Amino acid sequence: MSIEWHNVCGTDDLVINSGVCALLNGQQIAIFKVGTAPDAGIYAVDNFDPQGKAQVIYRGIIGSIGDKTVVASPLYKQHFDLASGECIESPDQKLQVWPVRVQGNSVQIGTGAN
Amino acid sequence: MTSSNTPSQIVVVGNGMVGHHFVEQLHQALPSAKIIVLSGEPRLAYDRVHLSEYFSGKSAEELAMTTPELYDSWGVEHHCNAYVDNIDKAAKVVTTKSGETYSYDKLVLATGSYPFVPPIPGHDQEHCLVYRTIEDLEGIEASAKESKVGVVVGGGLLGLEAANALKEAGLETHVVEFAPQLMAVQLDEGGGRLLKNKIEDLGVKVHTSKATSEIVAGENCRFRMNFQGDDYLETDMILFSAGIRPSDQLARSFDLEIGERGGIVIDNQCKTSDPDIYAIGECALWQNRIFGLVAPGYTMARAAVSHLIGGDTEFEGADMSTKLKLLGVEVGSIGDSHAKTPGAQSYTYENQPQGIYKKIVVDEQSNTLLGAVLVGDSSEFDTLLQYSLNSIALPEFPETLILPSTEGAAPTLGADALPDSASICSCHNVTKGDIIATIDAGTTDFAGIKSCTKASTGCGGCTALLKNVVDAELEKRGVEVKKDICEHFAYSRQELFHLIKVNKIKTFDDLLAQYGKGLGCDICKPAVGSILASTWNDYILEKDHVSLQDTNDTYLGNMQKDGTYSIVPRMAGGEVKPEGLILIGEIARDYKLYTKVTGGQRIDLFGAKVNQLPEIWEKLIAGGFETGHAYAKALRTVKSCVGSTWCRYGVQDSVGAAIEVENRYKGLRAPHKMKMAVSGCTRECAEAQSKDVGIIATENGWNLYVCGNGGMKPRHADLFATDLDKETLIKYIDRFWMFYIRTADRLQRTATWMDNLEGGLDYLKDVIINDSLGIAEELEAQMQHVVDTYQCEWKTAVEDEKSRKRFRRFVNSELDDNSVVFVEERGQIRPATEAEKLSDINIIDATETSEA
Numbered sequence: 001m002s003i004e005w006h007n008v009c010g011t012d013d014l015v016i017n018s019g020v021c022a023l024l025n026g027q028q029i030a031i032f033k034v035g036t037a038p039d040a041g042i043y044a045v046d047n048f049d050p051q052g053k054a055q056v057i058y059r060g061i062i063g064s065i066g067d068k069t070v071v072a073s074p075l076y077k078q079h080f081d082l083a084s085g086e087c088i089e090s091p092d093q094k095l096q097v098w099p100v101r102v103q104g105n106s107v108q109i110g111t112g113a114n
Numbered sequence: 115m116t117s118s119n120t121p122s123q124i125v126v127v128g129n130g131m132v133g134h135h136f137v138e139q140l141h142q143a144l145p146s147a148k149i150i151v152l153s154g155e156p157r158l159a160y161d162r163v164h165l166s167e168y169f170s171g172k173s174a175e176e177l178a179m180t181t182p183e184l185y186d187s188w189g190v191e192h193h194c195n196a197y198v199d200n201i202d203k204a205a206k207v208v209t210t211k212s213g214e215t216y217s218y219d220k221l222v223l224a225t226g227s228y229p230f231v232p233p234i235p236g237h238d239q240e241h242c243l244v245y246r247t248i249e250d251l252e253g254i255e256a257s258a259k260e261s262k263v264g265v266v267v268g269g270g271l272l273g274l275e276a277a278n279a280l281k282e283a284g285l286e287t288h289v290v291e292f293a294p295q296l297m298a299v300q301l302d303e304g305g306g307r308l309l310k311n312k313i314e315d316l317g318v319k320v321h322t323s324k325a326t327s328e329i330v331a332g333e334n335c336r337f338r339m340n341f342q343g344d345d346y347l348e349t350d351m352i353l354f355s356a357g358i359r360p361s362d363q364l365a366r367s368f369d370l371e372i373g374e375r376g377g378i379v380i381d382n383q384c385k386t387s388d389p390d391i392y393a394i395g396e397c398a399l400w401q402n403r404i405f406g407l408v409a410p411g412y413t414m415a416r417a418a419v420s421h422l423i424g425g426d427t428e429f430e431g432a433d434m435s436t437k438l439k440l441l442g443v444e445v446g447s448i449g450d451s452h453a454k455t456p457g458a459q460s461y462t463y464e465n466q467p468q469g470i471y472k473k474i475v476v477d478e479q480s481n482t483l484l485g486a487v488l489v490g491d492s493s494e495f496d497t498l499l500q501y502s503l504n505s506i507a508l509p510e511f512p513e514t515l516i517l518p519s520t521e522g523a524a525p526t527l528g529a530d531a532l533p534d535s536a537s538i539c540s541c542h543n544v545t546k547g548d549i550i551a552t553i554d555a556g557t558t559d560f561a562g563i564k565s566c567t568k569a570s571t572g573c574g575g576c577t578a579l580l581k582n583v584v585d586a587e588l589e590k591r592g593v594e595v596k597k598d599i600c601e602h603f604a605y606s607r608q609e610l611f612h613l614i615k616v617n618k619i620k621t622f623d624d625l626l627a628q629y630g631k632g633l634g635c636d637i638c639k640p641a642v643g644s645i646l647a648s649t650w651n652d653y654i655l656e657k658d659h660v661s662l663q664d665t666n667d668t669y670l671g672n673m674q675k676d677g678t679y680s681i682v683p684r685m686a687g688g689e690v691k692p693e694g695l696i697l698i699g700e701i702a703r704d705y706k707l708y709t710k711v712t713g714g715q716r717i718d719l720f721g722a723k724v725n726q727l728p729e730i731w732e733k734l735i736a737g738g739f740e741t742g743h744a745y746a747k748a749l750r751t752v753k754s755c756v757g758s759t760w761c762r763y764g765v766q767d768s769v770g771a772a773i774e775v776e777n778r779y780k781g782l783r784a785p786h787k788m789k790m791a792v793s794g795c796t797r798e799c800a801e802a803q804s805k806d807v808g809i810i811a812t813e814n815g816w817n818l819y820v821c822g823n824g825g826m827k828p829r830h831a832d833l834f835a836t837d838l839d840k841e842t843l844i845k846y847i848d849r850f851w852m853f854y855i856r857t858a859d860r861l862q863r864t865a866t867w868m869d870n871l872e873g874g875l876d877y878l879k880d881v882i883i884n885d886s887l888g889i890a891e892e893l894e895a896q897m898q899h900v901v902d903t904y905q906c907e908w909k910t911a912v913e914d915e916k917s918r919k920r921f922r923r924f925v926n927s928e929l930d931d932n933s934v935v936f937v938e939e940r941g942q943i944r945p946a947t948e949a950e951k952l953s954d955i956n957i958i959d960a961t962e963t964s965e966a
């Protein structure tokens with residue numbers, strides 16, 4: 001079961017402490033860049049807000065709650081832990097988390113080959 | 115954590131909700147743990163609690179709680195279709211049906227439960243189904259397509275959920291229940307009766323006290339169910355939902371202790387009778403009880419993890435209170451809903467015309483709440499649950515907890531003046547009493563109270579009011595009220611303002627580095643963004659500021675529920691040239707935008723996608739329009755009546771004055787939105803007294819009113835100064851706005867701000883009119899700086915390639931966002947509902963609306 005990596009954008013397409021949205025096989029994925037380190041602090045989660053039922057997560061504000069790095073949904077402001085995808089306010093809501101890495105100047109998202 | 119004696123290999127049998135939670139918790143607590151997951155289903159864990167949403171269009175992927183990739187990235191080995199049918203306890207090896215073997219140091223059984231199907235003759239044929247897995251639902255969907263009538267056997271919680279699914283699928287739906295009432299576990303007889311009535315009103319037929327004796331071929335339908343007695347019912351399909359049984363086969367076959375009526379016996383650490391084997395979730399039996407809800411299962415998972423890593427968290431039982439909506443009917447059940455506790459007494463309220471039933475059960479002395487039943491209206495659930503879980507002392511007349519409020523008097527100002535029954539949050543039905551109960555139960559921080567009561571987690575419109583109530587209550591209890599804006603800054607908004615100004619701080623990062631901690635959040639970032647804007651007035655999409663803005667500010671539009679934006683060009687004073695109207699009309703037509711006139715005398719265009727915004731604004735700007743800042747905590751509009759120019763009664767040119775002040779303060783960022791209006795005479799057609807700043811013309815000049823507002827708690831503005839000339843009027847307003855911007859709390863409108871100033875209106879007059887603080891000149895100078903550096907943010911944005919890039923919908927594709935779907939209503943677009951999205955009818959393809 002190996003991971004297949006897909007180039008989705010360049011590192012300079014990311015906006016520091018903010019999000020962009022990539023389309024991968026019809027799936028919308030929100031990619032966030034936290035902090036200024038060149039290849040750290042990149043997170044990829046589902047773009048679909050399960051509460052607001054709209055594809056908007058990438059337009060949320062990044063922040064921290066305790067030591068968790070979170071994004072606040074722009075619609076109803078609930079927070080998702082970017083590392084686990086879990087919603088802080090209602091743990092039964094969850095965003096899928098995607099493996100993400102930087103290769104050279106490319107940002108890559110991983111999907112499973114099953 | 116004693117990782118030295120942490121077992122090296124942990125095998126988890128079953129990857130349901132609880133099994134998955136165990137894996138997640140263990141991985142988090144001990145990333146090095148070697149975990150092997152054996153899932154009996156063809157897929158990894160999914161959200162069974164929301165299984166029914168599969169019928170409303172949720173895909174298996176969307177229900178998934180994990181993915182193979184995620185488990186891979188955690189280093190968790192996983193196998194699907196791996197049904198374990200053998201345990202060798204001595205050799206510590208498990209074997210799957212297909213013959214694979216896995217050795218373990220510790221084994222975790224998370225095998226859940228299976229639907230109980232009563233052994234009625236004829237139950238075992240096609241179109242007789244159960245409701246537990248995604249495969250079951252696929253089967254039901256297929257069978258429903260070939261059926262007209264469907265029966266659910268079992269009128270419990272799951273049965274009613276299943277009935278809803280059949281009804282949604284368009285079948286004539288029946289529920290057959292053996293007991294004399296519905297939901298016999300959670301509800302009392304009265305509640306069950308009312309629920310039955312309500313459900314029958316919705317078109318589902320309920321048959322109680324019916325025992326099915328056989329299922330035979332039908333005459334008009336596929337089957338005929340014969341009941342004891344000589345009743346029968348014809349149906350095309352049957353769904354069994356007659357309870358669950360723990361999946362304890364492994365324990366039975368391999369000699370782990372099980373309960374008399376099934377279930378794998380566990381202790382507080384979730385250990386079975388074999389110290390190397392744990393059982394968690396619905397297969398486990400603790401103190402002779404099975405817990406058929408997911409939350410207790412999660413608690414068990416955490417207890418087992420804790421024991422594995424040497425911690426001391428134990429499973430100590432769980433509260434089984436439930437609140438849910440069944441077929442659209444609100445139902446709540448708390449604790450001892452059947453009043454089985456010796457000496458228990460109950461109070462009942464029933465409102466048949468409205469279909470509401472409420473009961474509370476209290477102890478012998480009426481001191482504490484033991485249980486409750488709510489049907490038709492569960493708005494008191496949260497409060498009652500607080501009472502019962504925390505044994506909060508009941509009020510003298512406990513029935514007031516469920517009786518409709520008779521408080522007639524409108525609440526006056528201030529949190530203290532509100533009665534306990536005042537609704538603070540109408541989204542989640544939280545009253546002041548709920549909040550007080552929460553504080554009494556020991557929660558004293560704002561975030562905690564929010565998450566306990568859910569207050570202010572819906573539309574958020576009550577945040578300021580909630581904060582007032584909480585602060586007032588805490589102060590009463592002698593708790594020091596921290597005015598900290600959030601966990602990242604131990605300062606109030608006003609203090610941050612001073613820090614930024616005095617230390618000439620220009621970016622959020624500098625402020626955070628010097629005075630804060632963590633990364634910031636959606637509370638402090640926009641607040642600081644606003645302070646920076648009203649202090650230095652840089653372009654808000656400047657690189658350093660972009661990440662601070664709420665989405666509305668980042669994309670310079672108001673985000674709507676479907677993620678599209680609305681566009682509001684400024685029309686100062688509500689004045690617009692025909693050419694302007696025509697241009698707006700053309701844009702609305704070409705982009706198929708929903709068009710509406712706002713209360714602020716301008717036009718709002720809805721349904722623009724983020725990538726269309728720059729294009730649309732380019733056209734508006736070319737036609738002479740500017741941004742209306744409808745998205746910002748800033749000046750919105752200055753409403754006006756037509757004034758002396760046209761009106762027979764007008765005494766001053768109110769439109770001219772409105773345009774002048776709107777152009778002066780446009781773009782000014784503030785703790786909250788700001789509204790103004792100018793009326794041309796005392797008839798007050800512009801409703802200036804409902805605005806933060808209102809101006810009313812007099813024979814001799816202008817009267818100035820301040821701190822009014824409409825909205826949730828309307829308030830008339832106070833008369834501030836009379837018969838001013840224009841120059842003095844502007845001077846006072848400059849000072850007033852800047853003083854407000856400097857000293858108000860986040861999201862505090864002018865009225866609340868003034869009420870919280872010691873000395874109130876008189877103090878404010880002193881500062882603004884008499885310059886008692888000696889800051890008037892400074893306030894005016896700061897306002898002049900903001901006025902002089904005004905820029906139309908949209909103009910700046912469309913002219914700058916970098917800014918425009920931000921509006922790309924996808925970084926890697928030019929494709930349109932196909933999740934945005936509209937339907938037509940009254941000749942215009944509106945967002946499609948979830949149901950409409952699935953039904954595919956009359957959908958307007960949003961992708962063809964772009965004419966570019």
Ligand SMILES: Cc1cc2nc3c(=O)[nH]c(=O)nc-3n(C[C@H](O)[C@H](O)[C@H](O)COP(=O)(O)OP(=O)(O)OC[C@H]3O[C@@H](n4cnc5c(N)ncnc54)[C@H](O)[C@@H]3O)c2cc1C
Pocket residue numbers: 127128129130131132133134152153154155162163164165166196197198199224225226227245246247272275361364394395396397405406407408409411438
């Ligand atoms: C339609 C529906 C609605 C529900 N609604 C709610 C609700 O609103 N609130 C609530 O709290 N709860 C609700 N529940 C109950 C909730 O889903 C369960 O409490 C929860 O799923 C229990 O989790 P579990 O992991 O113990 O069991 P399960 O989720 O049943 O998972 C057990 C897994 O183990 C597998 N398995 C069994 N035996 C073996 C074996 N020998 N080898 C390998 N794998 C095996 C099974 O195939 C299954 O995948 C609902 C359930 C249903 C069906």
